[in-house]
Amino acid sequence: EDQVTQSPEALRLQEGESSSLNCSYTVSGLRGLFWYRQDPGKGPEFLFTLYSAGEEKEKERLKATLTKKESFLHITAPKPEDSATYLCAVQAFAGGYQKVTFGTGTKLQVIP
Amino acid sequence: EAGVVQSPRYKIIEKKQPVAFWCNPISGHNTLYWYLQNLGQGPELLIRYENEEAVDDSQLPKDRFSAERLKGVDSTLKIQPAELGDSAVYLCASSFGGAVAFFGQGTRLTVV
Numbered sequence: 001e002d003q004v005t006q007s008p009e010a011l012r013l014q015e016g017e018s019s020s021l022n023c024s025y026t027v028s029g030l031r032g033l034f035w036y037r038q039d040p041g042k043g044p045e046f047l048f049t050l051y052s053a054g055e056e057k058e059k060e061r062l063k064a065t066l067t068k069k070e071s072f073l074h075i076t077a078p079k080p081e082d083s084a085t086y087l088c089a090v091q092a093f094a095g096g097y098q099k100v101t102f103g104t105g106t107k108l109q110v111i112p
Numbered sequence: 113e114a115g116v117v118q119s120p121r122y123k124i125i126e127k128k129q130p131v132a133f134w135c136n137p138i139s140g141h142n143t144l145y146w147y148l149q150n151l152g153q154g155p156e157l158l159i160r161y162e163n164e165e166a167v168d169d170s171q172l173p174k175d176r177f178s179a180e181r182l183k184g185v186d187s188t189l190k191i192q193p194a195e196l197g198d199s200a201v202y203l204c205a206s207s208f209g210g211a212v213a214f215f216g217q218g219t220r221l222t223v224v
Contacts, residue, residue, distance in 0.1 A: 004154075034213075036215075041217075042217055042218070043205075043218050044155065046212055046214060097168060100145075102156070104152065
């Protein structure tokens with residue numbers, strides 16, 4: 001069974017204090033790994049897709065990386081507006097069709 | 113371009129009553145998903161459509177939940193009768209060809 005584990009569950013940073021969020025996964029036949037941002041009361045907002053080990057994607061203060069067993073979301077010099085829950089999801093083949101499994105998310109709070 | 117549209121945004125019903133949620137996906141997206149999200153958890157797939165066909169409904173509680181996607185566009189998710197444990201956020205998402213899924217704002221259901 002596919003498993004996605006995110007850590008830490010919650011992270012509190014001072015504005016400008018860089019850190020990383022982790023997403024470890026156990027899946028056979030990985031097709032892609034997705035990062036989403038979710039604000040309270042809203043649906044997840046797509047950030048990145050990573051397809052193969054060694055791949056990196058960047059957007060403003062966020063950088064996502066992928067290895068064969070985990071992905072990191074690096075946040076450089078975060079601002080209060082980066083406060084949100086960050087979700088990781090893996091897409092794999094299961095039973096002849098694609099399946100997406102989400103982690104439980106990391107709740108990030110950036111304090112001014 | 114309009115995103116995924118869901119209605120209603122909020123719904124409060126008494127237990128044992130029926131409830132329905134509606135979703136309009138992004139134009140041209142052939143894949144539609146219904147997810148359930150409990151507080152502090154990641155989204156969990158209920159059902160996935162490829163055009164009009166439900167290709168993965170293994171996690172849909174079929175004794176009380178039903179869904180349809182007429183003409184391969186809009187979709188409706190129904191619960192009858194609702195139970196207290198059904199209180200959650202119901203998310204609709206769509207994608208083209210099973211690629212990145214884009215989510216709607218969700219419907220927050222409260223069963224009292």
